Amino acid sequence: MADPKLKEKLIEDITLLKYVGINPVIVHGGGPAINKTLDRLNIEANFIDGLRVTDKETMEIVEMVLSAQINKEIVALINKMQAKAVGVSGKDGNLIKAKKKEFSDPEKDLGFVGEVEKINPELIEKLIEDGYIPVIAPVGVNDDGEGLNINADAVAGELAAALKAEKLIYLTDVNGIRFEAKDPESRVSQLTFSEIKQWISEGKIQGGMLPKVEGCMQAVESGVIRTHILNGLVAHPLLLEIFTDRGVGTMILKD
Numbered sequence: 001m002a003d004p005k006l007k008e009k010l011i012e013d014i015t016l017l018k019y020v021g022i023n024p025v026i027v028h029g030g031g032p033a034i035n036k037t038l039d040r041l042n043i044e045a046n047f048i049d050g051l052r053v054t055d056k057e058t059m060e061i062v063e064m065v066l067s068a069q070i071n072k073e074i075v076a077l078i079n080k081m082q083a084k085a086v087g088v089s090g091k092d093g094n095l096i097k098a099k100k101k102e103f104s105d106p107e108k109d110l111g112f113v114g115e116v117e118k119i120n121p122e123l124i125e126k127l128i129e130d131g132y133i134p135v136i137a138p139v140g141v142n143d144d145g146e147g148l149n150i151n152a153d154a155v156a157g158e159l160a161a162a163l164k165a166e167k168l169i170y171l172t173d174v175n176g177i178r179f180e181a182k183d184p185e186s187r188v189s190q191l192t193f194s195e196i197k198q199w200i201s202e203g204k205i206q207g208g209m210l211p212k213v214e215g216c217m218q219a220v221e222s223g224v225i226r227t228h229i230l231n232g233l234v235a236h237p238l239l240l241e242i243f244t245d246r247g248v249g250t251m252i253l254k255d
């Protein structure tokens with residue numbers, strides 16, 4: 001999504017899906033954009049296990065960049081293409097009820113980082129019914145109405161499960177899950193739950209790929225029929241996956 005041309009092409013394909021009767025729901029991230037703004041403000045970005053350490057000041061930036069900047073950029077692009085989009089964060093309609101993410105190690109405190117407690121999908125269902133493409137920023141809300149920063153992959157998995165989506169598709173910067181993370185030729189077209197658990201324990205799946213496979217497994221357990229991890233850096237990944245038999249990316253399956 002950092003490449004404006006690729007972003008536009010992708011959004012075009014999403015509007016095409018809507019046009020032919022499929023109901024896409026977009027969950028976006030924005031880690032690099034948050035880092036850029038923090039850098040401009042001379043605030044240091046810190047991560048523990050791939051999650052951003054989010055103090056109050058950082059949370060203000062996270063919410064601003066995700067909900068106001070990235071979200072509205074995507075919404076405006078869709079609307080420009082004659083489709084209808086509405087952008088929301090987890091605060092709207094209590095869409096993403098969240099609680100602070102706690103760790104067994106009490107030394108580990110990420111501040112305003114949350115995990116999903118409950119998705120209230122009614123608002124999204126209503127928007128779909130009315131012909132809109134919902135665009136969702138991964139900010140949750142706690143019981144006190146405070147925003148919590150949640151990994152976008154985790155939100156997408158939870159949301160697909162709550163919506164009983166037919167498909168969950170993660171777009172990333174590699175051609176799928178690989179036996180050797182750095183070797184594109186070692187991509188596998190399918191991976192089962194037990195293989196995933198094995199690969200995680202052997203360190204073959206790690207870093208940013210972890211929340212994606214976890215999201216896929218959770219979605220499948222909740223009734224989502226197909227889950228995929230695809231390369232967002234090639235042309236038309238969604239169309240290839242949905243409308244052709246070409247095996248792009250990796251599909252996650254139950255054993």
Ligand SMILES: Nc1ncnc2c1ncn2[C@@H]1O[C@H](COP(=O)(O)OP(=O)(O)O)[C@@H](O)[C@H]1O
Binds near residue numbers: 171173181206210
């Ligand atoms: N087995 C694996 N196969 C492919 N990529 C992997 C694997 N294990 C870890 N990764 C890493 O996961 C990254 C994708 O996650 P991430 O950087 O969070 O992407 P995004 O920003 O698209 O969500 C890849 O660039 C790769 O470095």
Ligand SMILES: CC(=O)N[C@@H](CCC(=O)OP(=O)(O)O)C(=O)O
Binds near residue numbers: 028030
């Ligand atoms: C808790 C946590 O780390 N939240 C992420 C939310 C955005 C995100 O997930 O963006 P990407 O998909 O680009 O990584 C963050 O602050 O960067």
